Amino acid sequence: TQLLEQSPQFxxxxxxxxxxxxxxxxxxxxxxxxxxxxxxxGPVLLVTVVTGGEVKKLKRLTFQFGDARKDSSLxxxxxxxxxxxxxxxxxxxxxxxYIPTFGRGTSLIVHP
Amino acid sequence: xxxxxxxxxxxxxxxxxxxELRCDPISxxxxxxxxxxxxxxxxxxxxxxxGNSAPDKSGLPSDRFSAERTGGSVSTLTxxxxxxxxxxxxxxxxxxxxxxxxxxxxxxxxxxxxxx
Numbered sequence: 001t002q003l004l005e006q007s008p009q010f011x012x013x014x015x016x017x018x019x020x021x022x023x024x025x026x027x028x029x030x031x032x033x034x035x036x037x038x039x040x041x042g043p044v045l046l047v048t049v050v051t052g053g054e055v056k057k058l059k060r061l062t063f064q065f066g067d068a069r070k071d072s073s074l075x076x077x078x079x080x081x082x083x084x085x086x087x088x089x090x091x092x093x094x095x096x097x098y099i100p101t102f103g104r105g106t107s108l109i110v111h112p
Numbered sequence: 113x114x115x116x117x118x119x120x121x122x123x124x125x126x127x128x129x130x131x132e133l134r135c136d137p138i139s140x141x142x143x144x145x146x147x148x149x150x151x152x153x154x155x156x157x158x159x160x161x162x163g164n165s166a167p168d169k170s171g172l173p174s175d176r177f178s179a180e181r182t183g184g185s186v187s188t189l190t191x192x193x194x195x196x197x198x199x200x201x202x203x204x205x206x207x208x209x210x211x212x213x214x215x216x217x218x219x220x221x222x223x224x225x226x227x228x
Contacts, residue, residue, distance in 0.1 A: 004154075031214035042116070042203055042219025043155075050214050088154065092213060099145070099168065100217065104154035 003027075004089055004103035012109045016078050021106040023089035024071040030094040032065055032072045037086040037105070046074075069094070079110045114138065118204050118220035125194055126228050133189045133223045137206030144187050145207075145217065146179060150200040158202075161187060162209065194227045201225070 005024045013019055023032070031050045035043035047056050049065035049072065056063045060083075062075040076083055086107050090100040117136040125131050137144050142163045147155040157171035161181045172178070176194075181187040191198055201224050205217040 006154075033214070033216070035217075040221065042205070042221050043217075044219070045216045048214045048216070090155075090217075097168070098213065099157055099160050101157065102147070102155035104152070 004091055004101055006087075006089060006103035006106050008106060009104065010107050012111070013079055015080055015110055015112050017110075018075070018077050019079060019108070020073055020075045021087055021108075022071065022073050023091075023103055025091065027070065027091075028094040029069050029091040032069075032089060032091045033100065034063060034072070034074055035088045035090060037088060038084075043086075043088055076108075079108075081110045081112050084108060084110050116204055116206055116218050116220035118202075118223050120223055121221065122224045122226075124226045124228065127196060128193055130190065130192045131194055131225060133191075133202050133204075133225070135187045135189070135204030135220060137185065137187070137204070138218055139185075140208070141206035141218070142184065142209045143207045143215070144181060145205045146187070146189050147203045147205065148200045149203055149222070155203065158189070191225075194225075196227050199225055199227045 007022050033048045034046045037043040047063045052067045052069045054065045060077045064073045086105045088105045090102045119134045144161040146158040149155050159179045160168040176192045179189045201222040203222045205219045207215045207217050
């Protein structure tokens, strides 16, 4: 069973600051996704990356997939209170089951 | 509504009782997943249904847990003789089958189970 390690587990910052969260594993992934979950709701997809070295940008969010397809990072520029939530990475193993495995998440609080 | 619907949203039960949690996926989505989310933990995979194939039950934590999917649509997760460690949010998700490698999972809002 592949394990996804997310760091940091908790992050509390002021509005306007930049931050990066990480998702790492010893396994190679066929794809990796980032989801955001707000209290009382289910996770919602932010992005999917499938190619090693791939970089995707979504407004102030930048997602990167490692060259070896074992890790990923999410960078938020000029964080806003609306970015508050639990950020989860989910990966499908290369050549294995298509059932996504989720990390424990990074809980982000952005203070006004 | 067009999203994944789960019921009940909240369930409080006594230890030893049985509970049933329901999931109504998005119409046309043939893949259905159940995950469990405990406080401070990520999503723990429980069971996966894909069309008429045999379900992948590899994540069920004990034989007290079972699930079925009728008519390729609605799914019910049953927990027998509930224990306090079963307390968690149970999330259901559905997805289109065409992109098994990278398809998006659409989640419901979850059923919060509290076992006293």
